Amino acid sequence: MKIQKSTTFALFAVLELARDPEAQLATGEIADAYDISVHHLAKVMRQLVRSGLIRSVRGAGGGYKFSANPNRVTLYDVVALFEDNLASEFEVPGASVGTGIGRALQMVGDEIEDLTQATLQSITLATLLRHAARAEAATTASDIKEILTEGDLEPLT
Amino acid sequence: MSQSDTELPESVSTSSPPLSIRQAVAGDYQRIVDLDAETSSVSKPDYWREIFALYVSGEDAQRYLLVADLAGKTVGFALGEVRAWEFGSPPCGWVFGLGVTAEVREHRVGSALVQDMFDRFRRDGVSSVRTNVSRRDTLNLSFFRSLGMTAGPYVQLEYNLDEEELSSS
Structure with missing residues (x-):
């Protein structure tokens, strides 16, 4: 995307x-x-x-x-205000959708698009700002990576 | 998980009576069955009988069925346990059931239940918690993300057995 x-x-x-x-x-x-x-x-x-x-x-x-x-x-x-569609780079053009490989690739594209949309739709501005506050408090890149990937047990509120 | 779990922890009513979280007892059975039926639109008494046998009467200390009481009434529940070595994962907490009655949405009942579960997992010595949410269930996804949960290291895969039948026939 x-x-x-x-x-x-x-x-x-x-x-x-x-x-x-x-x-x-x-x-x-x-x-x-x-x-x-x-x-x-x-x-x-x-x-x-x-x-x-x-x-x-x-x-x-x-x-x-x-x-x-x-x-x-x-x-x-x-x-969504600025992107016409969130289709992934796997979007299959035109007639190739009619082929088996085209359909299979389209399914991969649909899966990526679905996940992208679910991710963006589930993160509110408030949630992102809480992550941002913690990222700003972190001193190193590895601290930030940990915050964004580990989902640790400390409550954010 | 059910639609009524989906309050976004936006505001806390200062006039709300105190909320308490506790481990369920056998006497909570019918209320949990009713709450689950209300929030998921499916009544599952047999499922809950098994859950109560394992999580309430059982001996395993790392299984939790928590209930939230507000003004003397049970308004929510959370179900979780520590699981080890499933899919090669070291011990980690799982939250796999959550329900909050629609009457008390946005009073942080869901947050309190999950945070209490986190505390119990922490005392059990695990350092991560996982859950599964339908990717179309954006409200519940938002709820868990608001608690600090992010995409985990595993990807859930599914196989449609009906499709296999179709292609082989």
Whole structure:
């Protein structure tokens, strides 16, 4: 699965704003924090406003605020705004679907797509932010890997 | 696992009466059967009779059927045990049953049951816990992920026996 830049930028922005729903951040501040293009991010922010996930605050010191429920919004909700489909690279073209090998490969693609979708749909912004807080507290790459892969027994709350 | 397990631990009502978690006793049988029927839409008295024999009356200390009581009423249950060497895995905890009545969703009953189970597994000396959730059951997946669970090192595979019948006929 290839994720477009816009999707990644949207995830950065939404998560940064959801981290503190009272906070008001300008596009430039978010772009600086993640070293990404302000111009590209501005377009992404407009789409996020249209989706209702964030709202723009006008006037001096304006910017954006998170306007959804981080316990309800999943990564999929954000990704789906920017990706037409989440099909895997195994998508089989045209007439080849009619062949046995084509159908079998298509089944592999469907399985990958299904898993991708289930993963994105099950991680809320709140859950990801808890992982992020722990990753920020970790000092080494191996600590971070452990946090993200082990699912250790310490409660996150 | 049942749909009513699926509260996302979003808010805690400060006016809620205290919740207590305990190991089930024989007298909980009918309430658990009813709770499970309510949350899974399937009544399984025989299944629960076997579970009670193994997890409540049995001698194995590493098997748990926990119940959650709220204001004198049992509102949820969790079923788990330590399993060793299945699929080559060193001892690890498994949570394989969870049900919370719809009346108390979003009161962290499911979280409290699972965290209590984690504590028991920790005391048993295991360092990881696993569960199985349908990948289409995004609410339950979200619930377990919110507790810090992530994709584990094993992949579950399935074989459709009906398909075999079709292709050989």
